[in-house]
Amino acid sequence: MKRLARYGPREIVLRAWTLVWLMLVWTMLWGNFSVANTINGLLVALVITVLLPMPRLPVEGRLHVVSMIRLAFTVGWYMVLSSLQVAWWAIRPGPPPLSAVLRAQLSVKSDLVMALLMNTLTIIPGSVVLEIDQERRLAYVHVLDVGSPKAVASFYAQLRQLERLFISAFERDVDWHPDTNPLRESDTREEV
Template sequence: MNRDNILRVGVLIWLAVVWVALWGRISIANVLAGLAVGAAIMVTLPLPRIPVSGQLRLLPLVKLVGVSIYYALESSLQVAWFALRPGPPPVSGVLRVRFAFRSDLVLVLCTNLLNLIPGTMVLEIDRQQCVVYVHVIDISSEKAVAKFYKTIRVVEGLLIATFERRATPLPPSPGQEVSQ
């Protein structure tokens, strides 16, 4: 069995698991219906092929998961503090970030990670230049902006180390703009 077929079987199983979870009861009928619905979805709504190169490295993956959880918790506390503290809301804005990814899949994973962190939201992706525009809740000081870019570079480095052949990211581009 080649890699594509293994992937298709995995997606089919995942769709069946989701179907059974939605029904809330495990039974032979639900599992068979889930497989049938999953197969119908895969035939009528095929996903585009995404070229995948490189290999999965487990140690950087574990670090990536840990760092992502840490950043999500830290920013959740920051957003909660902004909501509860007296005074005006923080200055928010859109920051431009250039990435060194070669893979569309890694770029998508990175944007999804950024969207999971409270206080940030990816607004636009320029795939040709590998640039994303991210709304950030706090850009009130140079220190806050520098911290955001440091977080981005840590996540970028771990994604490259985890999924791509190249072990180190390219240096960040000089023109990182801020708009409010």
Template sequence: MNRDNVVRVGVLVWLTLVYTALWGDLSVGNLLGGLAIGALIMVALPLPRIPVTGRLNPLSLVELLVVSTYYALESSFQVAWFAVRPALPPVSGVLRVNLSTRSDLVLVLCTDLLNLIPGTMVLEIDRPRCVVYVHVLDVGSDAAVDKFYRTTRRLERLLIDAFERPVRKSFRR
């Protein structure tokens, strides 16, 4: 089985699981219905092919999952605190983030992770310059802005480590 077929089967399984989860009932009928709807979606609405030239590093992927979960939880508590604290709402703003990834896949995953963190929302992606504009809930202090940039850099580094091939360095003699 070649890589394209493995990807197709994976997408079909994913669509079936989503369909079954949306119905909230694990039954043979829902599984068959999910398979049928998933196959119909894949035929009627095919996704463009994205060249994936990277590799998967499982250790970096596990670290990425742990770190991104931590950031999401930490940010959720921060948003909850902003909602109940007896003070003015935080100062929000749009920050520009220059990313250093070479991969469209990593760029998309990075913006998805940023969107999953409460209090942030990616507003625009400039692919040619690899720049992302992000609305951030709290930019009221230099420390808050620095923390956002550190978080973004760490997530990007983990994504690159998990999904991109290392750059080969050539040595001249």
């Protein structure tokens, strides 16, 4: 009870939601919604959350729903378009497209949004993020088609559009409140 007192209501709800989510994943993996599976799922969720706690991440902006919906549709469009391009490159006659590692300067502010952007870029076929330099805000991305300046410019334009959408959805200047209390090692560990 002493540990719960140091958490606010939002933190308690978040932890409860995590338990419920992990329990649902467990029962869905077993494919049978029985009482025994639900109890086992709850026990597994408790073990995971107590023994493997996630570090607290600073959330420094607000989520804007309309921008998030626009982002989701844009990512979906890029995924379909890129899937068709990669499929065409796989079946067309001739040599494979020229690929290379490109460096991109990022303008997102938070590490959380940068991680979301890089994961999104990786799930879009034709590009894989290889390395991220957090201090300098650089990303090194393997891109399949760099055979022409137009193809390289197209990749950078796609990245800039995704970046603008992520900033619009998560990091608007009006709602931006930088974290003034950096995470300490003691904040990320649970007391047992």
